[in-house]
Amino acid sequence: MADFQIFSDGACDLGLEKANELGVKMIPFYVSIDHETYYKELEELSLDDYFRNMTQEKGYPKTSLPSVQDYIDAFRPALENGMGILCLTITSTLSSSVQSALTAKSMLEEEFPQANIHVINSWHATGSQALLLMEAVRMQQNGKTLEETAAYIEKAKADARIHFMVGDLSYLEIGGRIGKLATLSGSVLKIKPIIILKDGEISIGGVVRSRKKGFSKIAEVTKQHFQKTGENPADYIATCGNTTIWEDLAEFEALAKEAMPGTGFLPPFQIGATIATHTGPGTTGLCFVKKYEAYGF
Numbered sequence: 123m124a125d126f127q128i129f130s131d132g133a134c135d136l137g138l139e140k141a142n143e144l145g146v147k148m149i150p151f152y153v154s155i156d157h158e159t160y161y162k163e164l165e166e167l168s169l170d171d172y173f174r175n176m177t178q179e180k181g182y183p184k185t186s187l188p189s190v191q192d193y194i195d196a197f198r199p200a201l202e203n204g205m206g207i208l209c210l211t212i213t214s215t216l217s218s219s220v221q222s223a224l225t226a227k228s229m230l231e232e233e234f235p236q237a238n239i240h241v242i243n244s245w246h247a248t249g250s251q252a253l254l255l256m257e258a259v260r261m262q263q264n265g266k267t268l269e270e271t272a273a274y275i276e277k278a279k280a281d282a283r284i285h286f287m288v289g290d291l292s293y294l295e296i297g298g299r300i301g302k303l304a305t306l307s308g309s310v311l312k313i314k315p316i317i318i319l320k321d322g323e324i325s326i327g328g329v330v331r332s333r334k335k336g337f338s339k340i341a342e343v344t345k346q347h348f349q350k351t352g353e354n355p356a357d358y359i360a361t362c363g364n365t366t367i368w369e370d371l372a373e374f375e376a377l378a379k380e381a382m383p384g385t386g387f388l389p390p391f392q393i394g395a396t397i398a399t400h401t402g403p404g405t406t407g408l409c410f411v412k413k414y415e416a417y418g419f
Contacts, residue, residue, distance in 0.1 A: 126206035126238070126268040128258055129196060131188055131219045132163045133212035134251035135363065135394040144259045149196050151219075151396040152186040160186050163395045172395045173366055176403055183399045187219045193226030197239070201230060206238035206268040210255060210275065212247045212396070213322035240272040245279040245322035248397045249363040249409030253388075254278060257359070257414050266419060274414045281353075282411040284319040285327060285343050287336035289365065289404020291315070316340055333370070333404070340408055341377040348382070353412075356384030360410035365393045366403040378408045385410065 130136065132150035141148050152160035153167050155175040161167035163185075175181040193209075200207055207227075211220040223241045231237050244251045254275055261271045291313070316327040316339045327343040330336045348355055360382055362375045371390055379387060393405060 127200040129209040131211050133247045133396040135248045136252045138164050149188045149192050153395045154184045157184050185399045187217050190222045190225045193223045201234045201237050209241045210244045213245045214243045215322045242275050248393050249361050250282045250284050253411035261414050274419050277417050278412050284409045285340045286407025287314050288401045337374045337377050341381040344381040355382040357416035358410045358412050359386045361388040362390045363393045363407050365398045365405045
């Protein structure tokens with residue numbers, strides 16, 4: 123196996139169990155449900171408690187990014203063992219996590235002059251960030267170098283997408299992330315926009331009034347994406363993500379698979395606190411990333 127350690131901030135929603143299985147080291151975000159005390163996501167605050175506060179107590183949690191010291195503490199053992207570092211962060215348009223990681227990199231390079239540290243703004247979050255990490259791990263397991271793996275991430279992040287539907291726009295409004303979506307209409311909080319995350323930027327893929335229609339619209343937008351680009355869905359891996367509503371997720375996944383014939387789908391995952399704080403309960407989405415072989419690595 124290649125001699126580098128893969129890291130990610132907690133926005134990837136890989137989950138601690140899966141991260142441990144893959145050998146990925148996680149640097150968690152901090153979450154507060156009382157707006158006073160902050161806990162490390164998953165490590166100190168479970169998703170069960172987090173979503174219970176959001177759904178039953180109608181709470182509006184807050185998040186805080188990992189600190190520079192968090193990154194230093196995470197990176198140091200790998201550097202002391204002479205390993206290189208590949209670290210993916212949530213897109214810089216949603217958080218300054220990458221700046222914390224870059225500052226840690228700069229400080230550690232003074233202490234370890236021979237350090238080989240790659241910090242990459244993934245342009246993504248949640249499921250697509252996780253899929254990028256999984257492909258990086260697969261490259262590492264197959265003997266690819268740190269430089270090759272970093273080069274793949276830089277290419278793949280431009281082709282990766284998240285197509286998702288927000289369950290409750292009030293969370294985006296309160297969190298100050300509603301941005302371009304506020305131009306939709308004066309009744310913006312009563313609709314369900316289909317949102318596309320690509321190149322680190324959010325755009326609108328359509329508007330629906332119901333969750334069921336949202337599923338169909340996401341599938342339609344996805345199908346149109348592959349028709350427009352001419353790419354082969356079989357070159358991709360994908361996964362469906364969800365926050366709190368699970369009874370109809372199989373229906374959504376079936377539509378997604380129809381829109382992406384030949385794509386390898388991984389099991390659905392739960393969107394974590396870092397993202398759900400801004401998208402709220404009922405958020406559902408499709409994430410897809412191109413496999414490294416499709417780029418010739």
